[in-house]
Amino acid sequence: MSTATTRPLAVAGVERAARARRYGLWVAGALVLLALPQVVRTGTGIAIMNQMGIAVVFALSFNMLLGQGGMLSFGHAVYFGLGGFIAAHVLNLAGRGTIWMPVPLLPLIGGLGGLAFAVLFGSFSTRRAGTVFAMISLGVAELMAASSLIFDRFFGGEEGITTNRSKAPLLLGIEFTRDRQVYYLIAFWLLVAAVAMYAFSRTPVGRMANAVRDNPERAEFVGYSEHRVRFVSFCASGFFAGIAGGLFAVNYEILTAENMGLNASGAVLLMTYIGGIGYFVGPIIGAVVFTFLQSMLSDYTGMWLLYLGVLFLATVLFVPMGLAGVLMLHTPAWRARKLGRLVGPYLVAGVLAFVAAVGVIGLLEMTHFVVAADSTRATKRLFWLTVAPRTITPWLAFAALVAAGALGLSWAAPRAAAAFGEASRP
């Protein structure tokens, strides 16, 4: 009897504590978003953060399909792009004074545009899950690529649609002339969209999306149409992708057919998967890391796509739960207050992995130089060195780094794993 009365109370207490912790996390997230422009003050820094913010909203919306609903889409950029195009056209109309629409509300227009097309395409594509759904998403993406050539006035052909956010009417006198001002707009919508998407996952239909993902047949026998559940998730996902598209229109003031193409759809799949589809924070981490690497690496090397591809492959092969999953694996160690014991073994393995990576990157970059770069130069800047890729010495040196790193790792990695296992025991 006593257990029956005290246990629900204990559960309620635990849930209250968890809720307080969640609110704390959201407030901390908002504070970080507010403080970031004070820390990162350069123009490029702000520009990259704007790009990250848009990518985070987009990736979170993608994970409503993949992680929570079990739907693998190869065409999610369609809803991002269409939302963006619609937002850009509305912004142009507002600039001409045809309609009243201030910039801060524009992402909402993008969202409604994404939602409208998600209703249209989702009505038939969510009938089936799995391979059929994936194939239909690919078909819709191709359809839109073809449409962009046909509907020239809407998509603007090769040049795309340009717009100008400074011509729209003001709301509360807020101007958006500088990237920093746009940053705060993106941060605001990022927070609103992330909270809304998180809340969606905790509604009846959000929970049933998980159920349909796990076992569509059983969901039908507890009263839910699997098609209808997927359709609702799909529409919500299209809405938030459209918001990201609207933010893109505000930030870049241009949209081209590329923004809704297969490459854009592939990128959001990569970043979501790298971050981890099983966790709400996964796509956030993935979008930030992916955007960072994309914008950093592309400054230094012509092979940045290869490195992102390797990162994706490594994730799929070795840590399918993604970066967020790797972090979550450490919660038992954190709870047992043994995280400190991992620093040493991880540091050793990390340094050795770094040595091996430097070797591999060196070899790849020299190969790229010999095969692709202009032949008038004999030397290449690599890391902190100037190397001559047409001589044997640097090849031997980098190969030696690979060998040394790999050999060291074969000794250090099992030790790091053992230390992890030891620390994870309560």
Added chain:
Amino acid sequence: MTPAIELVEVRKSFGATPIIRGVSLTIEAGTRQALIGPNGAGKSTLFNLITGKYPVTTGRIRLKGEDVTDLTPYEINRRGLARSFQVTNIFTRMSVFENIRCAALWAAGYRYSFWHRVSAARAVNERAETVLEQLNLTARRDVPAGVLSYAEQRALEIGITIAGGADVVLLDEPTSGMSRSETEHVVGLIRQVTAGKTLLMVEHDMSVVFDLADRIAVLVYGEIIAHDTPERIRASAAVQEAYLGVPQGVA
């Protein structure tokens, strides 16, 4: 009184092969009944027809007087019929609690809502906790359902079935693969959760059948050859013949 389930001349063929060959069966409301028969007799197929998983070839099926022959599984479920599966059919990556809660959502009127928080749905959460206690799974509340032991998963299977409070319950081999003591626990559980409801169960364990059933239907090669009280079924020559395979003489 309106019967809970009424089958009228139901036939089902897969291609040219007839599996259910004209079954007419009436399950009175408020009774516990068992469907028995040799392997391949079509017991699971009959369940799949009643619950809307397969369409019938011909014939009509009525649930509490209403024709449900052409309805989908979820439409039939919403009319108060729930079923379990022979092969465990649960939401493997969700917690045990979430499994039960999801099964209780529709009946509580939440439909496809994205404007309610599940954590604030008091009636559903209390219902889920109650079912967990009945299943003896409270200690496993937050464990992913996929890591439960086999017997625990079978119990959860029943829990998902009854969580929505359906008044017609179909259980497909609820005790299969269980030890003696686990079977006894499940029989007690079934008795408890189907009190005042209509139960139709497929079961191979005859002690369970004779323990629980008010009436027994015997299905052999797609036909009901007997439908009677346990005592009469036990004494029936036709049933013994079907089970023991005594040759009939004339083909």
